[in-house]
Amino acid sequence: MKASLDRQTGPLRATAAGLTAALLLSACGAQVEESTEARTVTVPRCGEDVRYTTPQRAVVYEGGSADKMFTLGLTEHVHGYVMPPANPPVTESPWAAEYAKVEFLGDDLLNRELVVDAKADFVVAGWNSGFSDSRGITPAILDGLGIQSFMHAESCFNYPGFPQRHTPFEGLYTDLERLGKIFDVEARAAETIRDMRERVDAVQAKAPAEQLPVFLYDSGTDQPFTAGRQVPPTDIITSAGARNIFGDLDARWTQVTWEAVVQGQPEIIVILDYNDKPAQEKIDFLKTLPATSKLPAVVNDRFFVLDYNEGISGPRNIDGLEKFGEYLRGVRP
Incomplete structure (x- = not known):
């Protein structure tokens, strides 16, 4: 269905009436503002x-x-x-x-x-x-x-x-x-x-030569939710010079398995920090979960916290990129 939000009819009718009134009043010497058509x-x-x-x-x-x-x-x-x-x-x-x-x-x-x-x-x-x-x-x-x-x-x-x-x-x-x-x-x-x-160009210009594998942990305990190709954290990770291990998934926020996370062997884990699900709780969970406790990122305590509003579409994506880019440049595999 093609939606139309064209509302010209009302404003045009109002404008015609307004001009008529303006002409009548100006003949009497009254000072009035001209009516204008609504911009579309x-x-x-x-x-x-x-x-x-x-x-x-x-x-x-x-x-x-x-x-x-x-x-x-x-x-x-x-x-x-x-x-x-x-x-x-x-x-x-x-x-x-x-x-x-x-x-x-x-x-x-x-x-x-x-x-x-x-x-x-x-x-x-x-x-x-x-x-x-x-x-x-x-x-x-x-x-x-x-x-x-x-x-x-x-x-x-x-x-x-x-x-x-x-x-x-x-x-x-x-x-x-x-x-x-x-x-x-x-x-x-x-x-x-x-x-x-x-x-963005400035961060990309400083990107490390080696693209370290990165896992973004959004939420989930039985199965993790993560970032696919279609959401900002993947652009943040790749623009900074790393690689999202699930960046090939043609999805936005999506569910994967812990087995797939282990297979990706992430060197860094990006934690999406919710106000009602704090980052530290997620970090503690990953450190105690047998499936993830031996991952390189966990063993080396390489967790990067991404603010919620840096991870959803908005101007703060670029803030998140700059912060992650700086963090990434300080990591030695």
Whole structure:
């Protein structure tokens, strides 16, 4: 289904009425401001072209969505944010002052009722990490409610009907470019992307010659969850000069086996640090689990902690890359 968010009819009618009133008033010597038509622009949402009217009451889900808006100077367009327990406190964010200016809407998963109650006109989230068929909040459903939506490009590769592939970092740049068009801040977006690319290039230029094998541990005890090809930690690991042992899996966050982890013999383990599942608990588990206790990374105590918001799509991916790049350069196999 091709969604259309074209709302020109109402603004055009209002503009015509406004001009008529302005002419009548000016004949009487009154001073009035001219009415202007609402700005609209067509921008891809995954593989689907969608027409957007500049949003004024955005709801953003998780730190990555909020950070993308804040880094483009769009705080005044954000009504509020939803922040599940995995996210670190917003007071620790580089944009803590911006979070303080908008409303905290909830600490649970994104849902349709919350968005409607907030009178949102724009929702920013990822596919299957915010938007969800099973929870009844999808771009198509929001289209039907007259609420615009925006999906993280890195999550689009398995979006039903309109899939689109990006490497994770390119997905980040794509999101900033698209948001720049929607909100008419394209120059700011281009400058931000240029700065990010330069920072990535600087880390890559210092990458070690040998690509050490790395395992990212997200969560899970019976079977571990890890990062596949389609999520930012894989770009962080490879751009820094190492190799994700599960980087060939065509997936986002995915379940593997402990046997596969052992087979990969990681020299470094990256721990994704959740607010509600602290990194130290995961490190302690890996040190006591018989299957992992003899891995080179565990024996040599080579654990790198990646902040949750450095691991999901957002501007802090580049911070995570710089930190991991520095750590990697200090490791001697």
